[in-house]
Amino acid sequence: MAGEGFVAPHVDYAALAPLIALTVGLIVILMSGVFETTKRWAPGLAVLTLGATAGLLIWHWNEQIDLVAGALRIDDLAISISLIATVTAFFTVLLSVRERAAEEAGQGEYYALLIGSVLGMVLLAEAENLVTFFVALETLSIPLYILCATNLRRERSLESGLKYLIVGSLGSATLLYGMAFVYGATGSTDFAGIAHGIAAKGMLHDPLLLIGIALAAVGLAFKTSIAPFHQWTPDVYQGAPTPITSFMAVATKAAAFAVFVRFFVVALGPETGDWQTGLAILAAISIVVGNVGALRQTSLKRLLGYSGVAQAGYMLGGIVVASEKGISSLVFYLAAYLFMNLAAFAVIVARERETPYGDDIRGVRGLGAERPALAWSLTISMLALAGLPATAGFIGKLYLIEALVEGNYLWLAVFIAVGTMISLAYYLRVVAAMWMTPGQAVAGGPGGPEPTPVISGASPEVDPVDPRAGTRWYLVAPAVLAAAITVFFGVIPQPLVEFASHAGASLF
Amino acid sequence: MNISWYIVLSALLFTIGAIGILIRRSPMVILLCLELMLNAGNLALVAFSREVGNGQGQVFALVVMVVAACEVVVGLGLIVAIFRRKLPLDVDDLRELRG
Numbered sequence: 001m002a003g004e005g006f007v008a009p010h011v012d013y014a015a016l017a018p019l020i021a022l023t024v025g026l027i028v029i030l031m032s033g034v035f036e037t038t039k040r041w042a043p044g045l046a047v048l049t050l051g052a053t054a055g056l057l058i059w060h061w062n063e064q065i066d067l068v069a070g071a072l073r074i075d076d077l078a079i080s081i082s083l084i085a086t087v088t089a090f091f092t093v094l095l096s097v098r099e100r101a102a103e104e105a106g107q108g109e110y111y112a113l114l115i116g117s118v119l120g121m122v123l124l125a126e127a128e129n130l131v132t133f134f135v136a137l138e139t140l141s142i143p144l145y146i147l148c149a150t151n152l153r154r155e156r157s158l159e160s161g162l163k164y165l166i167v168g169s170l171g172s173a174t175l176l177y178g179m180a181f182v183y184g185a186t187g188s189t190d191f192a193g194i195a196h197g198i199a200a201k202g203m204l205h206d207p208l209l210l211i212g213i214a215l216a217a218v219g220l221a222f223k224t225s226i227a228p229f230h231q232w233t234p235d236v237y238q239g240a241p242t243p244i245t246s247f248m249a250v251a252t253k254a255a256a257f258a259v260f261v262r263f264f265v266v267a268l269g270p271e272t273g274d275w276q277t278g279l280a281i282l283a284a285i286s287i288v289v290g291n292v293g294a295l296r297q298t299s300l301k302r303l304l305g306y307s308g309v310a311q312a313g314y315m316l317g318g319i320v321v322a323s324e325k326g327i328s329s330l331v332f333y334l335a336a337y338l339f340m341n342l343a344a345f346a347v348i349v350a351r352e353r354e355t356p357y358g359d360d361i362r363g364v365r366g367l368g369a370e371r372p373a374l375a376w377s378l379t380i381s382m383l384a385l386a387g388l389p390a391t392a393g394f395i396g397k398l399y400l401i402e403a404l405v406e407g408n409y410l411w412l413a414v415f416i417a418v419g420t421m422i423s424l425a426y427y428l429r430v431v432a433a434m435w436m437t438p439g440q441a442v443a444g445g446p447g448g449p450e451p452t453p454v455i456s457g458a459s460p461e462v463d464p465v466d467p468r469a470g471t472r473w474y475l476v477a478p479a480v481l482a483a484a485i486t487v488f489f490g491v492i493p494q495p496l497v498e499f500a501s502h503a504g505a506s507l508f
Numbered sequence: 509m510n511i512s513w514y515i516v517l518s519a520l521l522f523t524i525g526a527i528g529i530l531i532r533r534s535p536m537v538i539l540l541c542l543e544l545m546l547n548a549g550n551l552a553l554v555a556f557s558r559e560v561g562n563g564q565g566q567v568f569a570l571v572v573m574v575v576a577a578c579e580v581v582v583g584l585g586l587i588v589a590i591f592r593r594k595l596p597l598d599v600d601d602l603r604e605l606r607g
Contacts, residue, residue, distance in 0.1 A: 162535060183557075
């Protein structure tokens with residue numbers, strides 16, 4: 001420790017550029033919120049920041065550079081996951097236009113927190129050291145705790161924020177304790193150093209290391225909402241403002257899975273035999289719990305929360321086999337999941353604003369006759385999540401099952417197939433509600449139903465109804481675009497397969 | 509140097525924190541228990557750092573302290589927001605979301 005002087009690591013600013021762009025954007029947006037005149041620019045500045053970040057990320061495509069003395073690593077896995085997070089944030093900005101939560105919290109603060117969370121995600125996807133891993137995970141999570149609670153006047157929003165904070169911090173603390181044991185067993189916080197330590201000391205089945213791996217797996221399972229550590233997911237998804245829910249559902253999952261892959265496949269690679277079975281069992285439990293839990297939900301956001309638990313189980317299958325094909329299929333599935341989920345959330349946001357039912361399934365009744373564009377988007381999204389052919393969801397499941405069969409995990413592939421069958425029951429229920437039940441007049445209109453408050457309590461809790469929300473471009477365009485991309489990659493999957501296989505190849 | 513007592517103490521702290529989160533109902537006490545769990549991790553890191561003989565664990569522990577402070581700030585902010593709405597400060601009574 002002592003003796004040698006402090007040597008500053010070489011810093012490659014070009015490769016750090018995406019992170020710098022996000023940080024600068026964050027500060028500018030936060031400052032813009034201070035002045036009355038510049039306040040309205042916040043969403044535009046957020047889009048600008050995200051665009052610049054995406055451009056800088058694409059610039060480094062196909063490169064593999066270790067940054068800041070091996071604390072970060074930019075490679076195709078990091079770039080692809082960062083791009084997924086950036087695109088999700090872009091959609092979230094669109095869905096947040098005229099959102100009550102954004103006005104309540106202040107435009108500048110709301111979008112600055114969103115960009116801060118994206119910064120954490122990019123950092124997490126690049127993390128190659130236990131310290132950066134932990135800091136990035138918290139940079140991602142802490143702004144999300146606040147964003148969940150931004151709808152200050154709604155009890156549910158505050159409740160979901162506090163719940164997410166408690167459960168998220170519990171996950172982080174467990175993860176930290178696991179990391180401490182991994183460090184103690186291998187003597188390094190660096191992923192490459194950990195792998196080297198395990199291989200050099202020949203410490204297979206070392207109890208200290210196994211405790212560390214188990215605790216770290218539990219901590220990551222909390223973050224990726226894998227059963228039995230998923231209980232917070234439906235509650236937080238339902239209570240948070242819907243644009244934030246869509247962001248959490250997709251981007252958090254992608255970033256957490258990226259570091260899950262890197263930590264387990266790179267750092268704990270020599271120990272593969274010890275953790276494979278454990279993760280496979282967690283995946284199987286998630287698939288069963290998620291799909292069965294979703295069956296009896298009447299709130300669309302809760303339904304998507306449980307469906308997210310099941311989908312996390314499918315995706316974990318890609319890590320279980322620890323092969324190039326497994327990782328590629330995981331990245332493919334995450335990219336497909338982005339578009340499938342966002343189409344659904346855009347429709348939910350629109351219906352939340354124009355009907356008095358909130359996110360209840362009653363809100364989409366008769367949508368087929370009333371708003372065909374939204375109805376088709378939600379239909380495509382539901383069919384893709386269920387994994388029907390001609391959608392990206394089908395191709396994604398196909399690759400995952402193929403990777404599992406090749407990796408000798410046939411039984412887990414069977415779980416995915418059975419889970420898919422169960423999931424049809426609740427996805428098709430939404431489709432049936434849209435097309436097969438009679439339409440309803442939009443709230444407030446003549447002959448419409450009495451606007452019943454969704455939550456009992458004081459009137460300021462009820463969000464104002466915008467009877468034309470279903471025709472606003474900033475809600476219809478994301479829904480239609482995401483649904484169109486889902487179908488496009490279902491019919492012509494080649495570009496996305498190429499994208500995902502680059503990500504998978506960068507680790508092996 | 510034998511560090512096993514430090515590890516035993518950190519395991520105890522971690523368990524006390526985890527049990528506290530599960531059985532206590534006031535969000536304030538739950539935040540305290542979270543701190544206990546994070547500090548158990550810090551103790552383990554510093555102890556292991558001593559055994560391994562490099563400073564990485566100590567640096568990690570310092571970083572964790574910063575992160576823990578951030579978490580508490582957000583947690584207390586949320587508790588104040590809930591208090592201002594005159595909602596009960598009891599996690600068992602916050603049950604608007606379930607099913």
